[in-house]
Amino acid sequence: MSVPPHPHVGLQTVTYLFSGAIRHRDSVGSVQDIHPGDVNWMTAGRGIVHAEDVDSSPGAAPLHGLQTWVALPREHRHTTPSFEHVPASKLPLVEHACARVRVLAGRLGDAVSPVPTFHPLTYLDVELEAGASVSLPVKPTHALALYVADGEVAVGGTTVERGVLAHLEDGGAALALHSVRGGRAVVLGGxxxxxxxxxxxxxxxxSVAEGRARLADWEAGRFPPLAP
Structure with a gap:
């Protein structure tokens, strides 16, 4: 699979893999391979172009991961485009009994991700063994969702199955998760x-008018070119 060059404005793209590999290229000159557990964090700002190629060589692991968008606050939507790659070894890992939580962005208690953000975020990769329960300290002011990448994960007595994105109701300062069979989920929001x-x-x-104007810019070739 190959995703051809395309533009972004006013947001950050976040690529996170559970298996497989992707090569990222962009118009600020970045060429970066991403592997499971790494974080690719691209800030589009006033405008960036990127492309992605999936490793499809013989024996390559199947691609499984997430790419999400983080909207930039209005005062930062026209910031200078940039790119950050943070390997898995640099991301905090918080271990509980039968559970592991990697902090992709934001913080979990005293564990703080090195990924730079423009707005307070929560972004966690949670792995639960069969029968495991964990209570995660979260900001009660954050709007959160949970995506189950593998197995099943229960929130407040409601089981969320693989491939489902669940919006979490406003709660307190802790998020209780449990898995009967084992599961892996991403908690994200801010x-x-x-x-x-x-x-x-x-x-x-x-505005829609601004969106149409930026699309016209792309069609007229006024975005920066992809680095060779």
Missing amino acids: EPLPDPLVIWWNFVVD
Whole structure:
């Protein structure tokens, strides 16, 4: 699989893999292979172009992962484009009995991710063995969701199956998770942005008119070219 060059504006793309490998290229000159447990964190800001190629060589592991968008606050939507790659070895790992939590962005108690963000976030990779339970300290002001990548994970007595993204109700300062058969999930979210925004194609902008204007920029070749 190959994702051809395409633009982004006003957001950050987050690529995180459970298996397989991807090569990332972008218009700020980055060429980076990403492997399971690493974080690719690309800040589009005022405009960036990137492309991705999946490792499909003989014997390569099947691709399984997430790519999510983080909307930039209005005051940072036109920031200088940039790219950060943080290997798995640099990300905090918090271990509990029969459970492991990797802090991809934001913090979990005293464990703080080195990934730079423009807004308070929660981004956690949670692995639960069969029968495991864990209580995670989270910010009660963060709007959160849970995506189950493998197995099943229960939240507050409700079981969420593989491939389901569940919106979590506003709660307290702890998130209780449990898995009967074992599971792996990503907990993600953050402080709600104070200003309204528009998602228009690959862009986070202030209005539909701005989205159309940026699409016209792309079609006219006014975005920076992909680095060779």
